[in-house]
Amino acid sequence: MIQTVIFDMDGVIVDTEPVHHYAYNQHFKQLGIEVSPEMYASFTGNSTKNIFERLKAQFNLKEDVPALVETKRNLFNEAFDRKADLYLLDGVENLIKDLYANGMQLVLASSSATVTIAKIFDRFGLHPYFSHIVSGEDFPKSKPHPAIFQHAAFLAQTPVENCIVIEDSTNGILAAKAAGIYCIGYDSFHSKMQDYSQADMVISNFSELSYNFIKNIR
Template sequence: MINTVIFDMDGVIVDTEPVHHYAYKEHFKQLNIDVSQEMYSSFTGSSTKNIYSRIKEYFNLEQEIEILVRGKRDFFNNAFDKKEDLFLLDGVEDLIKELHSNGMQLVLASSSANETIERIFNRFDLHQYFTFKVSGEDFPQSKPHPAIFLKAAELAQTSVENCIVIEDSTNGIKAANAATIFCVGYKSFHSKLQDYSSADLVIEHFSELSFDKIRTIKNRL
């Protein structure tokens, strides 16, 4: 029986993609590099550190990765703090509250930095619902590597067959698959160029999920 739900954050709990896109775009402009849409789409689900590792190598940039990450993060933080029309995705707060009130353990596993996770959790008062928060910046490899989801299950002290992952990205779904954790692919209108074919279940609204439905999911094992 499922007793732990592992949530991705960007694109699942809150749509920060427009803010991230703005921050990356402004930073790329500052760096005088031209990142194609195809390349940018491939970043979805990766940590900022690993994204800039690729960018540094591809464009032969001289700056250290930590400097590049800080530059993008400064653009993001400034835009995030000023953006008033930023809300939790439709239906996700109700699902989180229902799961929490019924004793389901919730864990966040996001490729975002710890600093960004804290910023979002503070803004939307989400700390009370989640037992653990795991950031992709703490791992050498980003999704689709399964490390972040395996760590989430370990912290939750839950075997992978008793967990599910809710993800919106190709890389996130692949990471869940690699961790042998049942994956719910959240395909919203915010999702762009992502592949949901390997998700175990695909939803388009969180009203399609409930505590009763989730706890009886049969894992792939």
Template sequence: MINTVIFDMDGVIVDTEPVHYFAYQQHFKHLGVDVPDEMYATFTGNSTKNVYQKLKEAFQLLDEVDGLVDYKRELFNNAFDQKEDLDLLPGVKDLIVDLHSNGMQLVLASSSAKVTIGRVFRRFDLYPYFTHIVSGEDFPKSKPHPAIFEKAAELSGSPKEECIVIEDSTNGIKAAKAADIFCIGYKSENAVLQELAEANMVISHFNELNFEKIKNII
């Protein structure tokens, strides 16, 4: 029986991808680099630090990675604060409340930095529902490496067989599978070039899930 649900954040709980995209594009222009959409799509699920490590290698950037990350984060934070129409994805808050009220443990495992997670959780009052928050900035390798989900399962205190992951990205699904955790792929309308075939099941709206369905999913 499932007793822990591990949520990704970007593209699953809240669609910050347009904000990230805007910030990245501003920064790419500033750096004078042309990043094709196909290459950008491979960054989904990666930490910002890992994205800039890849960009530094691909475009022989002279800037230090930490400085690049800080600059992009400032661009993102400014855009985030100005975007009044930013909202949770349809149905996800109802699912979170339903799972929490029925005693299901919820853990966040996001590639986002802690400061970004904090902005989202404060804006939408999500802290009361989650027992643990795991940020990708604490790991040397990003998804598809399984470390973040292995840590989330460890913190939950539940065996992996009693956990599931909800993900929207190819890299996230690969990470869940590598961690040997059942994975639900969320097919967001805003997901670009993401392949969900490796997920154990795929949904297109969170109203397809509830406590009873998840509890007995395996």
């Protein structure tokens, strides 16, 4: 029986991708580099630190990685604070409340920085529903490495066979499977160039999920 649901955040709970896209592209212009759509799509599910490690190697950037990360986060935070039309994705709030009301433990495992997660959780009042929040910035390797999901299950004190992960990215799905956790792929219209073939099941709307459905997945 499923006891813990581990949520990704970007693209699953809220669509911050347009804000990230704006911030990254502003930064790319400042750096004088051109990142292809294919390369940008491959970043999905990675931490900002790991993304800039790749970009520094690819484009031989002179700035150090912490400085690059800080600049991008400042651009993101400025854009986030200005963006009034930012909403939770359709149906996810009802699912979160349904799971919580029925005693399901909820954990967030996001590649986003702790400060970014806090901004989202504060804005939408999500803190009461989640027992633990795990940020990808705390791990040396990003998804598809399984460490973030392994740690989420450890914090939840739940065997991996009694957890599920909800993910929207190729890297996130691969990380969940590498951790030995059942993965639901969320393929929404926000998703771009992601591969859901390794997910255990794929949904396109959160109305397809409920506590009664999820608790009996295994």
